[in-house]
Amino acid sequence: MRLELRNVFVKDVQWGEKTEISGGVLRINRDETIAAVSNDQRFVEINLDLAKPGESARIIPVKDVIEPRCKVEGPGDVFPGFMGDPCTVGEGATLVLKGCAIVTCGPIVAFQEGLIDMSGPGSRYNPFSETNNVVLTVVPQEDIEKHAYEEALRIAGLRLAWYLADKCRDAEPNVKKVYEKGSIPEENAKYPELPKIAYFCMSIAQGLLHDTFLYGTDIKHVVPTVIHPNEKMDGAMVSGNCVSACDKNTTYHHLNDPVIMELYSRHGKDLNFLGVIPAPEDTRLSGKERSTSFCANLAKMLGADGVVISEEGYGNPDTDLCMNAKKCEDLGIRTVVISDEAAGTDGKSQGLADATPEMTAFVSTGNVNEMVELPAMKKVIGYPEAISNLSGGAEESLKPDGSLFVELQAIIGSTNELGFSRIGARWI
Amino acid sequence: MVREIEATAGIPVVQIATIVPIMLTVGANRMVPGVAIPHPVGDPAEGPEADKAVRREILERAFKAIQTKITEQTIFKS
Numbered sequence: 400m401r402l403e404l405r406n407v408f409v410k411d412v413q414w415g416e417k418t419e420i421s422g423g424v425l426r427i428n429r430d431e432t433i434a435a436v437s438n439d440q441r442f443v444e445i446n447l448d449l450a451k452p453g454e455s456a457r458i459i460p461v462k463d464v465i466e467p468r469c470k471v472e473g474p475g476d477v478f479p480g481f482m483g484d485p486c487t488v489g490e491g492a493t494l495v496l497k498g499c500a501i502v503t504c505g506p507i508v509a510f511q512e513g514l515i516d517m518s519g520p521g522s523r524y525n526p527f528s529e530t531n532n533v534v535l536t537v538v539p540q541e542d543i544e545k546h547a548y549e550e551a552l553r554i555a556g557l558r559l560a561w562y563l564a565d566k567c568r569d570a571e572p573n574v575k576k577v578y579e580k581g582s583i584p585e586e587n588a589k590y591p592e593l594p595k596i597a598y599f600c601m602s603i604a605q606g607l608l609h610d611t612f613l614y615g616t617d618i619k620h621v622v623p624t625v626i627h628p629n630e631k632m633d634g635a636m637v638s639g640n641c642v643s644a645c646d647k648n649t650t651y652h653h654l655n656d657p658v659i660m661e662l663y664s665r666h667g668k669d670l671n672f673l674g675v676i677p678a679p680e681d682t683r684l685s686g687k688e689r690s691t692s693f694c695a696n697l698a699k700m701l702g703a704d705g706v707v708i709s710e711e712g713y714g715n716p717d718t719d720l721c722m723n724a725k726k727c728e729d730l731g732i733r734t735v736v737i738s739d740e741a742a743g744t745d746g747k748s749q750g751l752a753d754a755t756p757e758m759t760a761f762v763s764t765g766n767v768n769e770m771v772e773l774p775a776m777k778k779v780i781g782y783p784e785a786i787s788n789l790s791g792g793a794e795e796s797l798k799p800d801g802s803l804f805v806e807l808q809a810i811i812g813s814t815n816e817l818g819f820s821r822i823g824a825r826w827i
Numbered sequence: 828m829v830r831e832i833e834a835t836a837g838i839p840v841v842q843i844a845t846i847v848p849i850m851l852t853v854g855a856n857r858m859v860p861g862v863a864i865p866h867p868v869g870d871p872a873e874g875p876e877a878d879k880a881v882r883r884e885i886l887e888r889a890f891k892a893i894q895t896k897i898t899e900q901t902i903f904k905s
Contacts, residue, residue: 607865682864684845715864718848753849 401579402629403492405471405572409499412449412531418566425499427533427563435562436535441551444538448780450502450517452529455777457521460512460785461811462503462549463638464527464651465556467496469564470633477564478557478634478650480615489629494564494572500530500651501563503556504781505537507549508608512785513644513811521773523821524813527651534780535559549608553639557650578629578663583701586671593671597703598628598658599694599723600817602648603640603711604679610639611648611679611711618679619686623693625674625701628659636677640711645767645808646739646816648711657818658709658737673701678708678723680716687719695726705733710816713741713767714752721755728757735760739814740824742766744806763824764816767808775801829855841889843867847902857892858902859885 408423415426433445450456468477473491476483502515515527522528535556539548580586587595602611604619611618613626613636626635636653659675666672678694681687698706706727710720717738724734736758740750746766783797796805807813812820829840833856842850845861861867868885869878892903 605864682845683862684847684860687846715846715849718846721848753846753852755848 400489400581400627400629401577402473402489402632404495404576404578404632405492406495406497406574406576407567407570408573409496409531412451412499412533414449418563420496420567420570425496425531425563425567432559432562436555436558439551439555441540441543441547442537442555443540445555446536448534448536450515450532450534450780452517452531454517455519456517457514457776457779457783458502458504458517458532458534459514459779459781459783460504460506461515461644461781462505462507462512462552462641463556464649464811465501465503465560466651466654467499467501467560467564468634468654469494469561469568471568475633477561478637480612481554481557481637482561482634485614485616487630488633488635489627493633494568494570496564496567497573498530499563500527500532501556501560502527502532502534503552504534505548505552506782506785507545507552508641512641514809515811516773516776519774519776520771521810524771524807524810526812526819533559533563536781546608549639549641553637557634557637578632580627580629580663580666580672583673587702590667590671593667593669594704595671595673595702596662596705596707597673597698597701598662598675599678599706599708600636600656600658600675601678601680601708601710601716601719601723602636603642603716605682608639608641611677612637612639613677618677619681621679623676623678623690623697625676625697628663628672628675631656631659631675642712643767643808644811645813646710646712646764647811648815648817649812652812652815652817652819655819658707662707673703678719680711680719682715687722691719691722691726694723695730695732698727698732699730703732705735708734708736710736710738713739717751717753720751721753721758724758725755734758735762737762737764737816737818739764739816740766741768744768744770762818764818764820765807765814765822765824767806767814769807771805771807771810773803773805829853839893841892843885843889851900854900856897856900857895858900859889859892860902860904861885
């Protein structure tokens with residue numbers, strides 16, 4: 400499977416007459432773009448805003464972040480099961496508007512959404528303060544069911560991401576990157592001496608708007624399976640998660656998964672990257688047993704010597720993490736896990752809710768309970784009163800001057816467990 | 828809290844929760860497995876009557892557990 404990512408750099412985004420990119424400036428015809436995503440009767444009103452790096456702007460509450468992409472060569476289209484047919488993607492060429500992000504915004508659930516600060520101390524903690532953001536907010540029909548609101552906003556965000564990329568499909572790419580890897584027997588024959596490494600991408604699959612989608616299907620209804628890393632770059636995995644913001648994998652994270660990028664960059668050098676196993680985190684103990692048994696068994700059947708395991712969320716998924724590590728280690732497969740910690744505001748509590756002696760290699764992406772002070776921003780896009788309902792926020796979090804005193808977990812992507820952030824933890 | 832009540836007040840505690848490994852890790856002594864994280868003591872998808880029956884069964888199991896003498900961490904599966 401060979402995929403070329405054609406990156407077109409976006410240095411600025413502005414409203415304009417015609418939706419197009421030239422000289423690194425993405426211009427957007429606002430009315431036409433709104434019309435392109437408005438074919439859903441569940442919306443009463445759709446709004447688009449822009450938020451740029453360095454601006455005194457806060458986006459709240461953020462549901463998902465998506466990188467604009469569209470396929471320009473090869474079968475299918477990005478976000479299969481949503482934008483394209485649910486047929487295998489990851490082949491051909493895909494155009495990427497690098498440096499631009501779609502942010503979907505709306506108070507869908509009463510808690511567990513996040514915020515993005517485009518400047519100030521909060522901007523250090525999330526990667527989306529450095530992207531030129533097109534923010535989509537909608538007013539849904541009155542009395543809409545929450546799951547229908549989530550679905551409508553999720554699909555509108557994907558459609559907007561595809562639409563903007565599609566309008567720029569003839570742009571000359573600044574950088575082309577090729578990702579190529581053959582079948583497992585082919586790669587094994589090429590690199591017989593290299594250790595074979597699989598990647599478990601654990602994903603929240605818990606219902607009640609805590610869901611992840613694979614080729615358009617809700618993964619809580621599927622047992623773990625294997626996909627080629629290229630498939631993820633074409634949007635095989637989509638977030639439908641309204642969950643604690645700091646460590647949920649947005650669709651943007653799935654598209655730019657740093658674990659995949661690192662394993663790919665070392666493929667054929669010091670390891671043989673077998674593939675990706677999306678691993679659902681269930682709400683029932685039996686579901687956790689089933690999912691982790693399938694993961695470990697798949698790793699064994701693929702001949703893995705080692706597995707990199709990333710968690711999504713914290714709390715009960717810590718048990719899935721332990722089970723995955725234990726079951727692999729029991730089969731003689733070495734593991735390393737990537738997770739954040741909920742160690743209390745003083746950092747002194749046990750970081751994970753669960754533990755197992757087999758889990759001996761742990762990469763921490765930070766403490767979600769760390770308190771941060773975020774000064775007021777001149778512009779607020781979305782619903783500022785939502786802060787009292789965010790995970791990591793409280794009623795008194797919003798000060799009269801507009802500043803916030805919240806836990807790190809209120810900032811989207813701040814302790815991302817794929818490692819897509821700037822913070823971590825060191826042994827002291 | 829489970830451990831603290833037992834240690835300081837000397838009152839036996841039964842913990843009902845879904846994720847048994849976490850109860851084992853934190854040191855609960857009497858454990859009754861719950862149904863699922865969003866609904867540990869019931870199964871609303873099965874309808875109101877079955878939901879109530881599940882709830883009663885779990886509670887009765889907890890009452891039985893609290894009266895049972897134990898010498899080590901014990902999971903009451905039935």
